[in-house]
Amino acid sequence: MLIACLIFVLRGKKEHWMEIGFDNKLYQKVQGEKIKERIKMFDNKLTAYKNALQTEEKSAHTVEKYLRDVRAFLTWMGEAALSKDAVIAYKNDLMARGYTVKSINSMLAAVNRWLTFSGHEDCRVKALKVQREAFCPE
Numbered sequence: 088m089l090i091a092c093l094i095f096v097l098r099g100k101k102e103h104w105m106e107i108g109f110d111n112k113l114y115q116k117v118q119g120e121k122i123k124e125r126i127k128m129f130d131n132k133l134t135a136y137k138n139a140l141q142t143e144e145k146s147a148h149t150v151e152k153y154l155r156d157v158r159a160f161l162t163w164m165g166e167a168a169l170s171k172d173a174v175i176a177y178k179n180d181l182m183a184r185g186y187t188v189k190s191i192n193s194m195l196a197a198v199n200r201w202l203t204f205s206g207h208e209d210c211r212v213k214a215l216k217v218q219r220e221a222f223c224p225e
Contacts, residue, residue: 129161133158135204136153136154136157137154140153152193153200156193156197156198159194160197163180164177173210174210174212178195181194192215192217195214
């Protein structure tokens with residue numbers, strides 16, 4: 088109950104938590120709970136998405152990776168509203184964290200496919216372009 092009240096009052100802003108004397112661990116715990124609730128909210132859609140991928144005869148590893156990538160995206164989103172700008176920010180964050188272009192494109196493929204499946208096709212983003220060498224170095 089106390090945590091629920093704190094979530095309502097503080098709206099998840101870390102600065103507010105620190106000002107009134109709560110430590111980072113409590114903040115992270117509450118944020119984690121909010122993220123779990125958001126993923127729970129999407130669980131029915133994720134289950135339907137998993138079934139659709141299996142119906143398309145995707146391999147078990149592909150289904151697992153797509154679901155893992157979508158969950159990572161939803162976790163990253165936190166409480167933010169789903170929008171194209173949010174997906175672009177996610178793509179930029181993946182680049183900033185040092186993922187390879189191939190890895191980022193793989194994650195974006197999973198997220199884009201989920202966005203289409205869940206009726207948010209307008210939020211899809213383009214994959215990164217892969218720069219290839221024209222000639223082999225000598």
